[in-house]
Amino acid sequence: MNFLEWILMIIIGYIIGSIPFSYLIPKWLGRIDIRQHGSGNTGTTNVVRTLGLRIGIVAFLGDFIKGIIPTVIGFVLFSTLGGIVGGSFAILGHCYSIWLKFKGGKGIATSAGVLVILMPLILIILLTIQFIIIFATKIMSLASISSAILLPILTALLYSNDELLYFSFFLAIFVIFKHKDNIKRLVKGEENKLSIKKK
Numbered sequence: 505m506n507f508l509e510w511i512l513m514i515i516i517g518y519i520i521g522s523i524p525f526s527y528l529i530p531k532w533l534g535r536i537d538i539r540q541h542g543s544g545n546t547g548t549t550n551v552v553r554t555l556g557l558r559i560g561i562v563a564f565l566g567d568f569i570k571g572i573i574p575t576v577i578g579f580v581l582f583s584t585l586g587g588i589v590g591g592s593f594a595i596l597g598h599c600y601s602i603w604l605k606f607k608g609g610k611g612i613a614t615s616a617g618v619l620v621i622l623m624p625l626i627l628i629i630l631l632t633i634q635f636i637i638i639f640a641t642k643i644m645s646l647a648s649i650s651s652a653i654l655l656p657i658l659t660a661l662l663y664s665n666d667e668l669l670y671f672s673f674f675l676a677i678f679v680i681f682k683h684k685d686n687i688k689r690l691v692k693g694e695e696n697k698l699s700i701k702k703k
Contacts (some may be wrong), residue, residue, distance in 0.1 A: 505586060506539075509582055513593070516578070517578070518596060520573050520597065521596060521597025522602050524601050525565075525570065526548060526613075527604060530554070530555055530563065533562065542640055546604060547613070548563050548564040549644045556584055561684065567613035568613045570597075571613070572620060573594070575594065575622060578590030584622070584667050585667055588622065588668070591621070592675075594617070595611045598614040614629070623668060626659060628652075630651040632645050643698065644698045649680060649683050649687065649690075652675070652679035655672045656673045656676050660690075677695045
């Protein structure tokens with residue numbers, strides 16, 4: 505990729521990633537500002553807790569698809585590196601949306617959209633592990649952090665691609681960083697368990 509191609513994928517990834525579905529869906533379907541409820545986070549978990557599973561799934565799909573689109577565009581135009589750049593900036597756009605004063609969610613649903621294109625086998629493994637952890641503990645953040653830790657390990661084991669390996673390390677570090685407050689609560693035994701609001 506040359507300089508202009510990098511800029512193109514950065515812009516495409518960030519703009520698409522910035523669309524705040526987990527803010528817009530609760531506004532449209534639940535008629536609330538999700539930032540004023542629950543944890544205040546514009547992510548799928550807070551939508552599920554606040555408005556229920558149905559609206560949470562719709563929000564998840566929006567955030568998931570916006571990870572897929574720039575990754576596919578980058579992959580088709582510029583191979584694996586283009587997909588990585590487009591997907592990475594979609595995740596950054598979700599977490600630091602220009603439409604929400606550079607705030608957003610923690611990037612899990614959008615990361616899943618990126619991974620389903622770049623490393624689908626690993627996504628299946630991580631989702632399986634996440635569901636097991638959530639079922640056993642009802643702690644969403646623990647499931648997300650565990651997946652982040654496992655991501656570069658699985659990438660090293662299953663893929664012989666340096667670009668994907670570097671991406672997996674950076675994504676793992678980023679996800680753990682976004683969950684730093686959750687980690688503090690986990691250590692103290694104060695982390696909230698996932699509860700689904702019935703609507």
